[in-house]
Amino acid sequence: MKLDKFNEMLLESAGVGLAILRPETREILVRNRRFEEWFPDVAGTGKRLDEILPDIDYERMEERLADGREFKCEAAVKAKRRSVSLAVTCSSHTHDDMAVLILECQNISKIKELEYMIESYSKMVEKQNRVLEREKERVEKLLLNIMPKRVYEEMKTFGVTTPQKYDNASVLMLDFVGFTDMDIAADPAGTISELNDIFTAFDTIAEQFGCERLKTIGDAYMAVSGIPEPTPEHATNIAKLAVLILRYLNRRNATHKQQWRARIGINSGPVIGSIVGVQKYVYDIFGPGVNLAARMEAFSEPMEITLCEDMHNLIRNEFETVELGEFEVKGFGTRRLYKLVGGRAELTLRSEGLFAP
DSSP: OOHHHHHHHHHHHOSSEEEEEOTTTOBEEEEOHHHHHHOGGGGSSSOBHHHHOTTSOHHHHHHHHHTTOOEEEEEEEEETTEEEEEEEEEEEEEETTEEEEEEEEEEOHHHHHHHHHHHHHHHHHHHHHHHHHHHHHHHHHHHHHHSOHHHHHHHHHHSOOOOEEEEEEEEEEEEETTGGGSOTTTSHHHHHHHHHHHHHHHHHHHHHTTOEEEEEETTEEEEEESSSSOOTTHHHHHHHHHHHHHHHHHHHHTTOSSOOOEEEEEEEEEEEEEEEOSSSOEEEEESHHHHHHHHHHHHOOTTEEEEEHHHHHHHTTTEEEEEEEEEEETTTEEEEEEEEEEESSOOOOOSTTSSOO
């Protein structure tokens, strides 16, 4: 077999498209079959590279070839009604004292498809991670609404929580007077919206004074101080919360048609805090401290705060009270009760918007 024939067969069997160009005009002098498959228009003579690949940066090509370097780029062509991505390499050579350009085109469509798939998958994973992160934040926010943060952190770390006894904690129990008799059917959305606004204001006041809302049941509101972080000022904190809640309601009622009048009971005493439930978690507190606070709420008149003597002794230096006398308290025997009137020093709230000036 002659060497020229062998070279011709080798050129035709190559898996890449090859072409030899005239440097001055970039006219295609020789090409193999694969090159013609991608560029069928070169079947005739005199075709230039500029005509079949017009989007190449030829100025940059000339600069690199003049420096003796290869020029590489990517190009897309239509071959037999399908798009083909090509990696194009052009280099300068000398053959029999004649300068020529050798153009090599390699099909990288599969590689580009794989890159596209990887990029699409990465974007999908990134999107799912964002969705999961938002869902995680939503779940965390919901859990923090039903349990103290320290309890949530313990549950997240260990998967379980241990019931804790708190010997020094103060509890506030609040219930609205006549809520069940309100004409909810006339404007249910408006009534619930008002209740939500009120409870949100209560939460803001509670947070400022080191208290934490534990739960709401219908129109009932329950807050605590000294749980889960021990707080020496738990009694005064819960008393401040009670006074400012009534002040907030008084000022709100002065400018709203719907009147919200609450009874409040406060008490200090030992409680046990624990998560209750397996599938639906609820953080709750139990014990005599909670029960007596509930009894005090039941003894209260509308827009009044009732407490017993033990609680009175803890806050009497900072708050004004009125003795109500001795009463039989279910489950606790005879107790001397007091009405909390207000603080000896003016109580203020830093959050704007809750109180009119």
